[in-house]
């Protein structure tokens with residue numbers, strides 16, 4: 334089965350991971366901007382990070398047969414510093430318009446503070462007139478309150494529901510989110526977040542329409558092959574292949590197609606490392 338990984342932080346992963354992902358059928362991925370483990374102190378370090386994921390990571394992934402796209406934003410965790418966040422927002426325009434940029438994201442809320450809400454709204458205003466998907470990160474604590482605030486800010490933004498993916502849903506947020514037109518993400522992690530079993534239950538209960546599963550692997554204890562494990566578990570648990578295919582390919586493909594720049598090349602051939610490694 335061909336898989337799209339719609340949310341993964343490849344800058345923190347190794348070439349072994351790329352080789353394993355290719356071998357397992359992952360042929361395209363999207364790398365949204367996130368927190369790097371320390372709060373950045375200058376707008377320039379955000380900008381260089383955007384260049385890293387938009388320019389360099391795409392080249393690195395392609396060598397391993399994976400078509401890599403990215404999203405740029407001030408992530409929720411670093412949105413608390415209004416001055417710095419606004420310096421980044423003032424410079425982010427060309428990166429939102431970059432040929433490899435297919436999303437504003439991750440934006441959203443972390444501790445659900447007024448400053449985070451302000452920076453979320455200001456970033457949504459940047460893209461309201463662009464053909465650009467929006468990837469929204471739900472807080473890891475107090476999720477029901479987080480998604481209520483996020484949906485209120487999204488509604489005020491004027492951005493169409495289908496252009497938005499609200500990621501990191503759980504059993505707590507699904508009842509609030511399911512009646513909307515948003516794409517809804519389920520994130521599978523080896524320790525925190527969801528397991529394949531919980532994804533299976535959620536899909537049985539809420540259906541698979543506009544549902545997108547991601548691994549969101551980063552430099553924490555995470556797994557770039559999460560989606561492969563989800564596919565295998567869902568099959569064993571009796572979900573039809575058509576449903577699984579929607580969850581790990583078609584729905585993400587449709588969501589990112591809100592950007593005309595999303596034209597994933599799914600037939601890339603890995604390059605012999607001797608050709609680029611000096």
Ligand SMILES: [Zn+2]
Nearest residue numbers: 340367439549
């Ligand atoms: Zn992430």
